Amino acid sequence: MSPKLIVLLAIFSLQCLLALASDPDPVQDFCIPNPKYGAIRPARFTILPCKNSSEATTDDFVFSSMKSAGNFSETGLATIPVNPANFPGLNTLGMSFVRADLKAGAINPPHFHPRATEITHVVQGSVYSGFVDSSNRVFARVLEQGDVMIFPRGLAHFQMNVGDKPSTVFGSFNSQNPGSQKIPTAIFGSGIDDELLEKAFGLSPKQIGMLKKGLIPKGLN
Known part of the structure; x- marks a missing residue:
């Protein structure tokens, strides 16, 4: 095999890997799943036929269930994940998001998202936030209201409310199914x-x- 062909094959292989490394690009403006074929299940995100675009309404693209905190766990953390399972308008668009609320002193324990990079925005409060890279270097600081931090895909990251009042954080992912693994669990x-x-x-x-x-x-x- 000639060196030139080897290089071309290597480039092609890299392009294939990059294409598989993120959600596929949509091939139409949007795809609201047709309810007559069932609902999207969070664990699998089974691809369902789209309903006719002429039947789409503005309501398909508006989500109104993040106006208040979700149910708090014993650890003082409440999350409202938003993905095509509960917001069908996101289907095929390659993104999802979450609202997280932490009581004073509460933590979002070290975890990672295997399929997405996260951008987190502190809506209110003071939140110690950070991630650990593959050389075990920690990048962390206290974020105040309005601050934004990025957590690269697949890297362990964490948050802790270091203020004396509840804090609210908004996270956005570049995958409609980012996945999440809490490291302690x-x-x-x-x-x-x-x-x-x-x-x-x-x-x-x-x-x-x-x-x-x-x-x-x-x-x-």
Whole structure:
């Protein structure tokens, strides 16, 4: 095989990988799923036929369920994720978003989104925010109202309300299905063998048990 052909194949392969690395570009203005074929399920985002564009209305492109905080967990965090499952107008547009509210002292524990970069905007409050890159370097600071920070795709990031009042954060993703894995739950609440965890973290069986008992009921998911 000639060097020129090898280079061309390498470039083609890279382009294919980049194309697969994000949501596909839409091939029409919008695609409101036709309700007669069922609803989009959050876990799978099954592609459904679009209803005729002439049947679309302004209501298909307006979401009004973020005006107040969602239900708070025991950790003091409330989130309202918005994606094609609850806002069909987003379907095929390659984006989604979330409203997160944190009580004073509450955290959004370290987590990552395997399929999207996130841009987060502090609507109110003071929020310690940051991410860790692949060399384990931490990029973090306290964000105040109006500040914006980016969390690159696939990197662990976190937030903590360091003020004495509730805080509200708005996050936007460049995927309609970014996915989310909370690191504490992924490690201690997923069923990984205890012996491996003990060796990995230098913890005793009792400590592992306490971590599992403390995490799972709190529903960090």
